Amino acid sequence: GENVEQHPSTLxxxxxxxxxxxxxxxxxxxxxxxxxxxxxxKRPQLIIDIRSNVGEKKDQRIAVTLNKTAKHFSxxxxxxxxxxxxVYFCAATPADRGSTLGRLYFGRGTxxxxxx
Amino acid sequence: xxxxxxxxxxxxxxxxxxxxxxxxxHMGHRAMYWYKQKAKKPPELMFVYSYEKLSINESVPxxxxxxxxxxxxxxxxxxxxxxxxxxLYLCASSQDRRRQETQYFGPGTRxxxx
Numbered sequence: 001g002e003n004v005e006q007h008p009s010t011l012x013x014x015x016x017x018x019x020x021x022x023x024x025x026x027x028x029x030x031x032x033x034x035x036x037x038x039x040x041x042k043r044p045q046l047i048i049d050i051r052s053n054v055g056e057k058k059d060q061r062i063a064v065t066l067n068k069t070a071k072h073f074s075x076x077x078x079x080x081x082x083x084x085x086x087v088y089f090c091a092a093t094p095a096d097r098g099s100t101l102g103r104l105y106f107g108r109g110t111x112x113x114x115x116x
Numbered sequence: 117x118x119x120x121x122x123x124x125x126x127x128x129x130x131x132x133x134x135x136x137x138x139x140x141x142h143m144g145h146r147a148m149y150w151y152k153q154k155a156k157k158p159p160e161l162m163f164v165y166s167y168e169k170l171s172i173n174e175s176v177p178x179x180x181x182x183x184x185x186x187x188x189x190x191x192x193x194x195x196x197x198x199x200x201x202x203x204l205y206l207c208a209s210s211q212d213r214r215r216q217e218t219q220y221f222g223p224g225t226r227x228x229x230x
Contacts, residue, residue, distance in 0.1 A: 032216040043206065043221040044159065089158050093216045102147065102216055103172070106158035 002027040004092050006107025013080050014115050021110045023090035024072040030092040033066060033073050034104070039086045047088075048075070080114045087111050120222035122207050128228045131197060137225045139190040139207030148190040149219065150182060151206040159206055159221075165190060166214075197229045 003026040013019050023033075031052035036044035050057045050064045050073065057064050061080075066073040077084055090107040120141045129135050139148065147166050151159035164172035165184040173182075179201075181193040190207055204224045211217035 034218060036221075043223045046218055046220070049218060087156070095216065102166075102210070102212075102214060103161060103164075104159075104219060109156070109158055111156075 002030055002092055002094055002103075002105040004090060004105050004107045006090050006110060008110060009108065010111045010113070012113045012115065015080060015082060017080055019075075019077045019080050019084070019112055019114075021075045021088055021090070021112070022072060023074070023092075023107050024070075025092040025105070026071065027092070027094050027105075028068075028071065029094045030105075031095045032093040033064070034091050034093075035064060035075050036089045036091065037086045038089065038109075044089060077112075080112075082114050082116050085112055085114050120207055120209055120220050122205075122222040122225050124225055125223065126226050126228075128230065129194065129197065130230050131199075133197075134193070134195045136194065137192040137205055137207075137227075139192075139209075139222055140188055141209040141220075141222075142188055143209065143211075143220070144187075145209035145211050145220075146187060147210045147212060147217075148184060149208040149210075150190070150192050151208065151221075152201075153204040153206055153224070163192075166212075194227075197227075199229050202227055202229045 006023045034049035037047045038044045061078045063076045087109045091104040123138045150162040153159045162176045163182040168184045183191040206224045207222040208219040210219045
């Protein structure tokens, strides 16, 4: 099955700095890549996603880039704020493999802390 | 309504109890999921229902029994659980599993097994 690696596991930045989280995946059939933010005690919430026909997507301070050849995708947060502090999970979803279709394969998560 | 709701928010049960977790969505989604999440770990898939039929069971022990009474409701029946089953249980839904649509998560039920 799909294997998603996520780095770093923890990331501390000063308010206003940028944060970058990187993920790699193993299954070339994966073509949908969502990012979830999970604050302490809360549900995972989708913050941005990208499909394989697009190389980059941006939503205000958040952007995601995808390199299908290298099988990696990254989350970029600019002008970080204390409320960005949370665990971020990347995920990959295969397109056409029977029981794996539509499944989310998660990375292990990155604990982001933004210091004021 | 764009939310997935779950009840109860918290549940404490003994190893001999029987309890049920409930999940509801009114977004017209036809795929619903149960996940188990331990602290500081990603959600682990347990079950997937697609058009009210069980399509994935991730080799979950039989003490967990899912049920999908209709397209809006998903239950997880619990019986004879073990302390290691204590976790956050998340429900999610998506438009259609076959089209890789976004999964939306409910707030979860925090379960403690004594």
